[in-house]
Amino acid sequence: MSSIDLDTAWDLHPKVSVRPEPFGALLYHFGTRRLSFLKDRTLLSVVQGLAAAPTVRAACAAAGIDDHDLPRYHRALGVLADSSMVIERHQ
Amino acid sequence: MTLLQPATRPTRLVDLFEYGLDAPICLTWELTYACNLSCVHCLSSSGRRDPRELTTAEAKAVIDELQRMQVFYVNIGGGEPTVRPDFWELVDYATDHQVGVKFSTNGVKISPEVARRLTASDYVDVQISLDGATAEVNDHVRGPGSYDTALRAMQNLFDAGFEGFKISVVCTRQNICQLDEFKAIADRFKAQLRLTRLRPSGRGADVWDELHPLPEQQRELYDWLVLHGEEVLTGDSFFHLSAFGGALPGLNLCGAGRVVCLIDPIGDVYACPFAIHEEFLAGNVRSPGGFQTVWKTSELFLRLRNPQNGGACSSCAFFDSCKGGCMAAKFFTGLPIDGPDPECVQGYGEQLLKNRPQKGGLPQPSDDHSHRTTRAPRPVPITLSVRRVDRPPVSACAEDPLAGFEPVR
Numbered sequence: 001m002s003s004i005d006l007d008t009a010w011d012l013h014p015k016v017s018v019r020p021e022p023f024g025a026l027l028y029h030f031g032t033r034r035l036s037f038l039k040d041r042t043l044l045s046v047v048q049g050l051a052a053a054p055t056v057r058a059a060c061a062a063a064g065i066d067d068h069d070l071p072r073y074h075r076a077l078g079v080l081a082d083s084s085m086v087i088e089r090h091q
Numbered sequence: 092m093t094l095l096q097p098a099t100r101p102t103r104l105v106d107l108f109e110y111g112l113d114a115p116i117c118l119t120w121e122l123t124y125a126c127n128l129s130c131v132h133c134l135s136s137s138g139r140r141d142p143r144e145l146t147t148a149e150a151k152a153v154i155d156e157l158q159r160m161q162v163f164y165v166n167i168g169g170g171e172p173t174v175r176p177d178f179w180e181l182v183d184y185a186t187d188h189q190v191g192v193k194f195s196t197n198g199v200k201i202s203p204e205v206a207r208r209l210t211a212s213d214y215v216d217v218q219i220s221l222d223g224a225t226a227e228v229n230d231h232v233r234g235p236g237s238y239d240t241a242l243r244a245m246q247n248l249f250d251a252g253f254e255g256f257k258i259s260v261v262c263t264r265q266n267i268c269q270l271d272e273f274k275a276i277a278d279r280f281k282a283q284l285r286l287t288r289l290r291p292s293g294r295g296a297d298v299w300d301e302l303h304p305l306p307e308q309q310r311e312l313y314d315w316l317v318l319h320g321e322e323v324l325t326g327d328s329f330f331h332l333s334a335f336g337g338a339l340p341g342l343n344l345c346g347a348g349r350v351v352c353l354i355d356p357i358g359d360v361y362a363c364p365f366a367i368h369e370e371f372l373a374g375n376v377r378s379p380g381g382f383q384t385v386w387k388t389s390e391l392f393l394r395l396r397n398p399q400n401g402g403a404c405s406s407c408a409f410f411d412s413c414k415g416g417c418m419a420a421k422f423f424t425g426l427p428i429d430g431p432d433p434e435c436v437q438g439y440g441e442q443l444l445k446n447r448p449q450k451g452g453l454p455q456p457s458d459d460h461s462h463r464t465t466r467a468p469r470p471v472p473i474t475l476s477v478r479r480v481d482r483p484p485v486s487a488c489a490e491d492p493l494a495g496f497e498p499v500r
Contacts, residue, residue: 015213017189019114019161023107026116028163030191030213035116035163037104 001078006057006070009089010050010077016085020044027085036085043076050086105342111349111396114160114386117326119364120354122150122178123170124460127199130222130233132261132302134292134365135355137170138462143357147177149377153354154181156382157190164191164216168364170356170460173200186214195220195259197237198244206244206251218257218285219244224272228265232302249280257324259285264301267308270315274323285324286316288331290365291423291433293456299424309436310335331416331432334409345418348373348395352386360385362395365419367456402429409437416440425453 004010012018015031024038025047038044045063046056053059056077057070065073080086125140126133145153157165165185172178173196185192193216201209201217209215219241223229226238248256258277260266266273270286277284291299304312313332316325321340330343342350347362354360358376361367373392374385386392401407404415415421416432424433425447431439447453 017161017163019163021112026112026163028191030163033164033191033193033216039104039107 001075002082003074003078004056004081004086004088006060006074007055009054010056010059010081010086011089012047012050013084013087018044018048027080029083029085032084034083036080036083043073046073046077047080047086051089105344106398108342108344108346108350109396109398111392114162114383115352116163116350117166117346118157118162118352118354119166119168120153121168121170121356121364122172122181123175123356124458125174126169126171126197127174128171128197128234128237129462130237130294131298132222132232132263132289132293132295133461134290134295135168135170135367136293136456136459136461139460140170141357141458141460145356145358145376147180149358150177150181151184153358153376153382154185154188154190156376157185158188160383160386162190164193164214166218167192167194169195171197171199182215186212192216193218193257196244197233198241201244201247203247203250206247206253209248210251210253216256217248217253218259219248219282220259220261221273221276222261222263223266224269224276228269231265232261232263245276245280245282248282254281256280256282257285258282259287261289262286262304262312263289264304264308267304267312270312274319283322283324285326286312286328287326288328288417288420290417290419292365292419293367294461296423296453296456303434306436306438306441309434313339313436331413331420331434332436333412334407334436338412343412343414345399345414345416347371347418348389348392352392354382360389362391363419365417366422367458368422368454369457370422370454371419372457400429402427404429404431404439407431407437407439423454 013029016027016029019026024040025044027036027038042063042065046059049059049062053062060070060073077086121135123140123144124137126137129138172194182192191214195218198219209217221229221241222232223238229238260273274284289295289303309332313335316329316339325341327341329339333339333343351363352360353364354376355367360373360376360382362371362373373389376382399414401410401415404410416435418428420433421428424444426433426443430443433440433444
């Protein structure tokens, strides 16, 4: 699993579709035809907030994640990066 | 499939899915009952087109609805979906509306030109059906010439550069000894192997006794699946085998009405593709409110969206992993829904099967669209399983898979 730099800007992959569900969300990547499940609404907020946030750290803060929880979300985003669900955004 | 759970809750995804989703993850849509083949195990008893089938406009309205519900992709089947004159029009319409398409075909229309067209789209995936790694085994089930048709389609896809198309195999008593050969075919065409379970649905009910894997073959299949892990797809078909030991990759849950369902060619919505019977009919897409209303409010689906009642299986140590197996398999073999699967690997299903009613007492599929004039009159004269007792079982020999059989011509 890769680790993404919290101080870089990220976005959902343009071929990824997000469907909110009561428990979190489903993500589907049309390019890789893979499905991911987010079992947490907070992670969904982070993922949806990536595009508008200057950094991953800012997107996490905006979703209300404190320093204690940050490492877990950081890891989860690393897994999403591995499957190309999220990609780095270059200004 | 990845699963992300940053929170510390010990909730398993399968426990959440038992209560259903806002829209299906995996929707099967059979576009037509028409088919150029007459496979003996066809789970939708296909052959002839039904005059009530959805029109192009109605099918497009269903796609609009799937787009609104954010159903990411549909598994299109039939019948043979590509024989519908508007098939490509509907595929284009779906992909233009953010609904991906994976379609199952016997390959009859996959010409070099079609293969090139398919390769150009990210939103279309193809699944070629093949039920034998050799023509002998395949054609006995799927009909003369069907092996060559499938292989030609694969070659065309490969030549066009379509990587990762699927080769879909229904596992039977006759082909379980060919798993490595299937894998070799998939590797040769840069395709992915998908293995699914033979269900006693549709015409499959007529041949199930002769085609379904023997107990020792189930073990062979399980071990093979464990060995090959996520590189082989199973559509979550074999969760009843998890009672052999560890769970197989996938959700290991009966998704009927919870995460999957079927829309049949005339718009009827069933709980799953293997349950075309009024007992599992939830509604019709032509009714007011369309598919979404059926999915969200059908009494049947709401009933299915509860944790499964273990019934006779409650006290079994493996209930948590196998969940009593496949609802459709139980129903069409005449077993109680809240009891063991007919292919329960602990052997509980076998005991019940011995006491089940005669054929006449078993539930019949709602509709039969079989060709009236083909090679498959009933009862289906398949003789593959007539095994001579003086020979070893086929699964134990590495030779010709038909060794031991004397097909009657």
